Structures are given as structure tokens and as C-alpha cells.
Amino acid sequence: MKKSEFSEWFNELLVDAQIMDVRYPVKGFYVWFPFGFNLRNRTYNVLRSLLDTDHEEAYFPLLIPEHELLKESEHIKGFEDEVFWVTRGGSTTLDVPLALRPTSETAMYPMFSIWIRSHADLPLRLYQLVNTFRYETKHTRPLIRLREITSFLEAHTAHETWEDAKLQTEVAIKLYKEFYDGLGVPYVISRRPDWDKFPGADYTIAFDTLMPDGKSLQIGTIHHLGTKFAKTFDIMYEDRDGEQQYVNQTCYGVSERCIAALISVHGDDKGLILPPEVAPTQVVIIPIFKTAADDEALIEACEWVARELSEYRTTIDLADERPGAKYYKWERQGVPIRVEVGPRDLAEGSVTVARRDTGEKESVPRAQLSAHIAQLACDILANIAGKAHAFMLSKTNVIDKPEEAKGQHGMFKIAWCGSEDCGRTLEVLSDADILGEFEEASESFCPICNATTYVQALLARPY
């Protein structure tokens, strides 16, 4: 498995590390192996616990009647080519075709219209973790471009004012920062150009990361919906002066691309490298049997280690295999820390601790084990996060002319006046897409029209 050949590495890793099985007999649909789903659950539990501080979880139906989906014209234009339609029940043709949710605005907002009556009902902050569907005609790829997105955590909020909704987008940005920082996944935050914003949104803020092959991956989006959907779905509240007003809304979501990013930015030629917080097994304990006489004492020592580290998810591997085979297996699955106990460790009252991320091994006296592991867990996250950030930084270039990006890997920052015309020209000349824009403190000149600007465009080739 060579990470330098990323596409093959990714596909092999998914199977070898038991993340996803690509052999399901329908294009674009994949199976989560138990190990992968365990990692998925732990990762989403981190995100959930961040949301749970002021959001509530709910559940809205998968199937959306055609007339609701078609209500908001901009929105449906963005999705109509990608919607799966249920048209039959048993042998009956349905009166109203039902869409498999591509996203849940049109399932939720008819209910918001019933639920929201007064300013006292606001803000409303809900989320759900659901499967959503896109009839992708492009090349599909597990975790990245799927026809069944199995794990879309979508939040939807409603507020009194446009400004309140804007503040909520900032809360969401902070929340996703915390989520990805905890996973050591680097990101760049930008505002999508108008032609690439969420269909129906006032504006879209996106998180993108850089994959090992130099392509960018969108790993989270946050949309200010203004009153667009409120007007379509008639979501009004009585304000503090007794007047009826449309609510201002936001929505934001993360899909299993968070797992794609997590495994891609940290993994190496040996397999996965997982941040300790989400690793299904955090510490694997392996006895190094030499002579049968030691066996029982070694197993006892391993059990002592497991008890000593009872606050971690540990596994003692007693399988009838050589230690090397065990190392290989657990390294492939990204277990952050390995504790080995051999006869010499036993004699010295110590254990051997190996890190997955650096491969370093050291002897640790038993009395210091617990403190050592606690420190190591922090160090590992800091190290893999640092490496990942350094990689992304090394591949992010400030350029003056769009042609400099041509044929190059990575992300590119370039001045841009902000007009669609110049933006489209930048894209053609760089052979890359404008992911988004952000403001800089210093003035520069649009390389196309030469206008002065504070805006920088972020160019990349996205997945």
C-alpha cells in the first residue's frame, strides 16, 4: 500500500482496514464493515456531543412528496437531476411520486411552518443524522461520492432576524472547527462563490481539506438561508410587537466525508493512523511469548496493563500468531498505542510502549504507565495534526497569475475582484475551480481586470 498512489491506497485501505466493502451489487452503494461503522459512530458521537449543547435531535421522513420538493424553484433546480424517485408501491403506481431526500429542507420546513408561532419559539435548533440520496452520474467513490450518503448530520435552525441567523452560522463554524481540530484534520474556510452556493441560500461557507493527491475535499458546509425558504413554506412568527414576520434560517451539515478526510490525511503506507479519541481500540496489548514457562506471567502482566488503563478502550491480543503478524494487523487498523510485554519487560517491572504515528518504542516502568499513556494520547493527536497541517500548508501557494496553478497539485490563493466573469476566467486559466473567497487585510489587484480588491480566491481541483 503506497500512499503516494493515493487512489489505489484509499481503495485498498477501505477493505484491508475493514472500513467499507465496495462489493455491494449496485453502483454507488457501499457496506460499512463493523470496524468502520464503529469508527463512524465514535466520530459522529463527538460531533453530536458538540451539537447537543444547544441543538435537539429529531427525525423527519425520508420520502418527500413531489409538490413539496418542487416548491422552492432555485432549490429544486440545484437538485432535480440528482433525485431518486419512488413511483411504485407494490404493483400500484403512486399518485404522487416521492423523492428520496437529497437533503431535508423540504421535509422539515412544512413542519416548521406549523411549529413556529411566536418569537418565544425561536431560536429553533434541530439536527438529524440520516441517510440521504443523490443520483450521481459522475464516478462514484466510497465515503466521497455516494448514491446513498449514509451519515448526513444536518442541522437546521430558525431565528428572528437575518443578523441572528448570521450569528448562528458563526456558531456552526466554531463548532465544526472544534470537531475537525479534535480529529487533527486541517481545513480552510471560505465563502463559496455565488454560482456554487447551496441552491436557495443567501450564502454558503465551506470547510475544505486537502487530500494526499492534492485535490480538495469539501468536508462541511454552512448556509445562511435568509427568508427564502420561510417565504416558500410560509414560516412566520409573531414578533415582540405583535407583527407577523418571516423567520431567518440556516442549515449546515457534515457527511461521511469527515471519515474520508480523517483516514486519508493521517494514514500511511502501513494503513490507518487514528486519533486516540475516535479509535475503536486505543491501546492494544500484546504478550511476547518466548518460553512456555513465562506464558502465564505474561498474560497476567497484560491483564494488569488492561486494568491499569481501564479508562481506555484496550484489547489484549492472545491470538495464536507471531507478534510481527499482530503488529501488522493492528497497525493497519490504526490503533494509536501498542503495549508489548515480554520476558525482559517482566523482569524489569516495565512494559514496552510503541506509537503508531512515529513507530517509536520505549520502555516504561509500570508505575509510570498510566501517566505516560495519557501524555502520549495528547502527543499523538498533536503530532498527526501538525503533520497534516504542515502538508496542507506546503501545498497551499499564493500566486500572482492563474497559469501558475496549471498542472500543479494543491490549493492556490490569488487576488480576485469578485466578479463572476473574472472568476470564470481565473478558473479556465488555472484549470482549477474557485472553491471560495475570503477577505485579506491588504489590497491587491485582480489579475484579470486589474481592479483593486481585498478579496482572495481559493483555487483547487475538488473531489
Add this chain to the structure above:
Amino acid sequence: MKKSEFSEWFNELLVDAQIMDVRYPVKGFYVWFPFGFNLRNRTYNVLRSLLDTDHEEAYFPLLIPEHELLKESEHIKGFEDEVFWVTRGGSTTLDVPLALRPTSETAMYPMFSIWIRSHADLPLRLYQLVNTFRYETKHTRPLIRLREITSFLEAHTAHETWEDAKLQTEVAIKLYKEFYDGLGVPYVISRRPDWDKFPGADYTIAFDTLMPDGKSLQIGTIHHLGTKFAKTFDIMYEDRDGEQQYVNQTCYGVSERCIAALISVHGDDKGLILPPEVAPTQVVIIPIFKTAADDEALIEACEWVARELSEYRTTIDLADERPGAKYYKWERQGVPIRVEVGPRDLAEGSVTVARRDTGEKESVPRAQLSAHIAQLACDILANIAGKAHAFMLSKTNVIDKPEEAKGQHGMFKIAWCGSEDCGRTLEVLSDADILGEFEEASESFCPICNATTYVQALLARPY
């Protein structure tokens, strides 16, 4: 809300207690309110933790290609009238229609055929918690008869021998017993008659409870699949002698009917009564303000209570409402325990503790509060479970002639020779269905053909 008028009570309760909203604009599809979904999550977490001891969670796609769904002829006969079909993606007609899983055998077993190679891969024990779909043409009802079953926890296992699979069905029975015992939901376990078993199964064991209106509700099923699906999907393993053998399989599942049962058997005219383990709020703390002078001391006392009971899920209700209005609201949502703190409690160094299940109130010295609440939580479960069991027992009658069940509410036990002919006659004469059968130690006579038998049929009118 009169529980004696069960159907209306149930519908009102779902909205008033914020479990489910029935106003979604497609028949048979409902919305989980956040409170209801919280209760749902807590309930399923109990079931999950029981399964997690020796099952692994995975996830298989929602959409099943027509050719896989049609492979097992008995199975599809049982489902073909109830399957929703996706036939379009965007504006394209799909080459192969895709079924929304009615259950996941045909999604999972093609993968099992790839995954299982040797006896070392067995037993395989997986589960998933997913949405499944039935095109119900009967009257739909939230939590009970849905077109989108939002919360189907389905387990699927594979074993070397028929006997091993039978042992697994017994493990599953034990597991579901523990689950429902923990919720105080009574059940009767029986073997479904052959004409009502799961399509494709060797036999089906079912859990049924009795609803307040005297109708039965199936709340769990366990199927021994023998080698039927293994032969269809070619799931073979190399046995210990190097021979290729078909695996023996089981599957078992619970849907959100567990929530329907939970709220229906325990609730009363005031609303929900929840077992403490799954109640979103376990203890609500309410200050009883009399004079403004006491206010601060009362709030401090409430905060002391919350700290003292920090191992429970507590809420201090400081809303600007009269205590009576608060009692009413929290009673409706089934909060098991209410702690009131008024000026007299303050003066006496005590608090007033009220139970939701009996309405009893008593004064408890602060020093004894924590121990008192721990005891109360046990007592409440025991009391509501006891009441529910007593109700079901009082409605379960042993009868000699099927006509005795006619026009009566409840469950009926009657001797039966076991033949389909006599079974069908029993059903006609009693105007009820045979839910299932079980063996008794003592001999009796089939009331239809007079043959001697040890089998008893269980008659009821099911939802």
C-alpha cells in the same frame, strides 16, 4: 385524555407529550419530535448495549436491486405487495428498479456469501438500526403501522449447524426478555403458526404485548432461517473436515413498536409514565415561590438538589408559571419523580418528593434524599411493571370453546391439535387470530377435532 378511549388517547398523547407529529404531508409518514426522539434514543441504547456484548453493528444499503430481492421465492411472496420501488434517477428511468428495504436479508446475504469462508468466520453476529419501508394499504398509525419504520433494529447471525442457530434464537429470546423487563412491558412469547411465520423462515418466535384496548401488539420477532437463504445466496463455509457446508442463519428484530408499547401500557389519563431508565428527564425540581424574600434561598435549594442528584438527569423548572401548570406539563411528559422545594421544606431542611406513577407525595429530609431517590427509581419500575403485568394477566383467559373469545377483549388460551384446518376453524369461531402456540405439560383435547394435544393456541385480535 381518557385512556379508556384508547385510540384517541394514543393520538392525543403523541402530540401533547411531544412524541410524534402526525401532520407530515404523506400518509403513513410521521415526524419524531425532539422529546420523542430522545426517548427513542435512550430506549434503543438499552437494547444496543444488550446486543453489543456479542454482536457488532454494521450498515448495509437501503436500496436493493430487484434481482436480489426476487431471488428467494417464499421471501418475496411475503413482501411483494408491500415494497416501494425506486424507478427513476433524475429524469432517467433506472435499468434495474431498486427496492426500499422492507427488511435486509437480501441486502446483507450477498455480502455474507463473500465474507464467510470458513468455520473460523462463524458465528457471525451483526445488527443494524435503520429505516425500513412497507407500502401499507391498511390504516396506518404512528409507531404501530408505518410506511417508514424509522427504527428497525435488525440482527442477523450465521452459524455452523441448525442446532447452533436454534441456540442463538434462545439467546435472542433472553435478550428481548431482559430489554422488555427493564421497561416494565409485559409480553407473551409464542411460536407463530406456520401460515404466519416470516417468509422464508423455518419458524418464528414472537413477543406480543396487550394494548389497553385489548388488542395484541407484536413487539419483537425471532426467526430461525435454517439453510433456506444460505442456499439462495450461496453462503457456504469450509467445515472442520474441509467440506463445504451451508450456514444456518437467524434474524431477529424490534421496531418502534417498542415505544408504542412502552407509552401505552404505562400511561394514564394525565399522560406518559416513563420507566426511570429511559426517561429523558428523570427528576424535575420545582421551587414553590411564596414570598419574594424566599426566592433566592429556594433557587439555591433547588440547585443543591440537582447537585445531590447529579447521577440522574435532572431539570430545574424556573419558568414563570404557577407550580400547578408545571406539575401538569411534567406529568404529561412522564417524568418519574418530582422534587418540590417550598418555604416550609426550606425551614425543615427537607424537600417534598412526588412520584408520577402513584401521585404520592412525601417529605424527605435532605440527608436522605439521594438514597430515597435511588430506592424510588426501583420502586417505580417495579410498580408500573407490576400493574402492567396484572392488567395483561386479567385479560388473558383460558377457554374451552373458541366462541367464548367472541366479542371479548384480551388474549385467550385454548387447546389446539396444531393442524392448519382446525386452526383456521378456531380463528373463524373465535373471531380472533392465532398469534402463536406453545406446549403445556398437561394433555387436553382440540375443541375442533377432539384429538389429544399438548399444544395451546394463543388467540387475540392483533394490531
